[in-house]
Amino acid sequence: MSSTAAGWLQFVLLFAALAACYVPLGNYIAHIFTTDKDWRVERGFYKLIGINRSADMKWSTYVRSILAFSAVSVLFLYGMERLQHYLFGFVGPHMANVPQNTAWNTAVSFVTNTNWQNYAGESTMTYIVQMSGLVVQQFLSAAVGLAVAIAMIRGFTRSRTDKLGNFWVDVTRGILRLLLPLSIVGGLVLVATGVIDNFSAYHTVTTLSGAHQTIPGGPVGSSEIIKNMGNNGGGWFNTNSAHPFENPNSFSDIFEIFTLLLIPFATPRAFGKMVKDNRQGYALVAVMVIIWAAAVGGLSFFEAHTGTGGTATMLARHAAEGTETRFGTPGCSLFASSTTVTSTGAVNCFHDSLTPFGGGIALFDIALGEIAPGGIGAGMYGLLILAIVTVFVGGLMVGRTPEYIGKKIRPVEMKYAALYFLTLPVVILTAAALSIGTKTGQNAIFNPGPHGLTEIVYAFASEANNNGSAFAGLGTAATWYQTLGGIVMLLGRFAPEIFALGLAGSLARQQRVPVSAGTLDTRTPLFVGMVVGVILVLVGLTYFPALALGPFAEGLH
């Protein structure tokens, strides 16, 4: 079987597996956040931290809880990294304290679900810091994203109230009922495929040529699963899922891609279930599938097409540089497109080595705001806001009342949607412009010209959208990029969440309007096409100059 055929077979199998999980997992997620029954362990936890579980929160209280929780998390994680040599070196290899700029960037990165890594895990972090610091944040940040999506959905399901639920209850349930059970099962599967999971010290061995090589260890399997399942992406090892201890074979590779897509693709079903109209969920998941399939197809085409990648690519008959030979170009393309349409950022090949147009697609995926299917929770609330914009635009075009799921889309809702959508381009393009326009920023650019521009825009787009994958080839470990990148991650994560929850609060205060002859049906293929069109036009217009001067200019050179 040719590698191209094997690649498409992988895609079809992946699609079938995700389709099979859509209904049961989506129904389960809806059940988690709608049932009144608490587990005993949950009641004990609420008592322990002093939470009144029946106290519903206003949107502003909900978002303040997120901000307070995240601020404390950043400071706590920063402290762990800075003191790891003194406090956390008793298991596994000893490590120095992490330098301040790297420690802060990493703390922010893991709390915001970005997992941008300016360090190599195997030679920088102790086992305890990785396990009880970084991996814990991988659970917490994923649960926070899911909680925001659920609060957003409640904006549609509730009427004449300003309450969106209880943040602490939502996060606790998300972790205990969804992420932990799935991670335990998935972690065991990964270990069975050969992913290492131990507390061994590093071993130094002598190779056949007489050289010495240090073999790292670590409880990798148990962290690898939440890295993907929670759309985090921060690898135990520097080379992430290209490392044989993290991703040993083709089965583990496809399983990792499956796990990073699983929850985001099932969330529209939970949405349909919660708004009591499953067809609304099908419409949104159709939008996600169309964009994801187009990204996989486009990236695979350019990586396999020898005319677009330079001399080396033409000689090799495909873009082989930076590609892990165990997975080949199709495996790289499927992983790269799946990791960039979600907010995962894990990699099994090197994105800087993608062909110019292939890399352009990865950048475009991230610029979409990661809504197809997007990060855990973040994809859902991002897509809901774009659906609201589409309803408004569509309603104006065909003379229908702008309504979505029984809620009127008024100027106030559109202002929230506009603020949500404008935040990321402003943050990304301002940070990129500052880096290009200052000597400090320029010092770390190693590839001038279009490729260098792509690297900078990709870096800040990845950080602001909480993806975390890197084009590299850019000295992002310089203090300028560590510090500015941290600010970009914080603003890119929390400012849109503020506007999303504000919009949800505004929707929740409305009374439901009955469906009438003037209501635009948002369950039809026409609406699906309109949402896809609105997304492409909005993103295309916003990022076209950067894409034209970066990957397009490089590809057409």
Added chain:
Amino acid sequence: MDSVKTRGETAWIAYGPDFGGLYPCSTDLSGLDERVGRVRLSVGGPVEDLAYIGLTILVFGVLWLIVKGVERFER
């Protein structure tokens, strides 16, 4: 067609511990214990720690003010 990379640097740059310059880290695991002993003291500095703690509070403070601003806009 020439390579798109016009400088001699390799595309895959190891982000690992050198604790200096643009790349604070390397993936070279040999002699890790000796390097840890050497580097441990050189990466201290309470002023820089305070600066990053202050920056965290500042950014979250700005986000807090955005929430307040949106609340005022709602009224």
